[in-house]
Amino acid sequence: xxxxxxxxxxxxxxxxxxxxxxxxxxxxxxxxxxxxxxxxxxxxxxxxxxxxxxxxxxxxxxxxxxxxxxxxxxxxxxxxxxxxxxxxxxxxxxxxxxxxxxxxxxxxxxxxxxxxxxxxxxxxxxxxxxxxxxxxxxxxxxx
Numbered sequence: 596x597x598x599x600x601x602x603x604x605x606x607x608x609x610x611x612x613x614x615x616x617x618x619x620x621x622x623x624x625x626x627x628x629x630x631x632x633x634x635x636x637x638x639x640x641x642x643x644x645x646x647x648x649x650x651x652x653x654x655x656x657x658x659x660x661x662x663x664x665x666x667x668x669x670x671x672x673x674x675x676x677x678x679x680x681x682x683x684x685x686x687x688x689x690x691x692x693x694x695x696x697x698x699x700x701x702x703x704x705x706x707x708x709x710x711x712x713x714x715x716x717x718x719x720x721x722x723x724x725x726x727x728x729x730x731x732x733x734x735x736x737x738x
Contacts, residue, residue, distance in 0.1 A: 620631035632638060639645060664670045682689035719727065 620628050622628055627633060678689050678692060682693045716724065
């Protein structure tokens with residue numbers, strides 16, 4: 596069977612010259628090579644970043660939601676009623692949400708056991724360290 600006639604949709608076609616930079620300024624995976632800009636791209640000026648509005652989309656969404664909630668009276672009660680009614684209908688996500696808000700999220704034990712790989716020096720008290728240093732100095736003096 597020819598490679599172009601394979602029925603497996605996940606197979607990758609064989610590309611001649613793979614691994615070599617292409618004339619378009621891209622590597623074999625299609626990424627732009629260092630120093631090559633996409634047509635029409637304007638590089639950032641020194642000191643500028645790629646997020647001129649600042650913050651993440653999540654922060655902007657949270658801010659917009661809080662502003663909308665502050666404009667409407669009773670919206671927090673309406674949302675609480677939706678959460679409560681869905682929880683009472685048995686939706687586990689809302690049941691967990693209700694308990695997390697009332698009791699707080701349960702603490703989870705991370706279960707660290709055994710030694711943390713500390714050196715014998717780190718396990719010694721200051722007095723034990725001093726005694727070990729003195730012994731070491733005495734041994735060096737005897738040589």
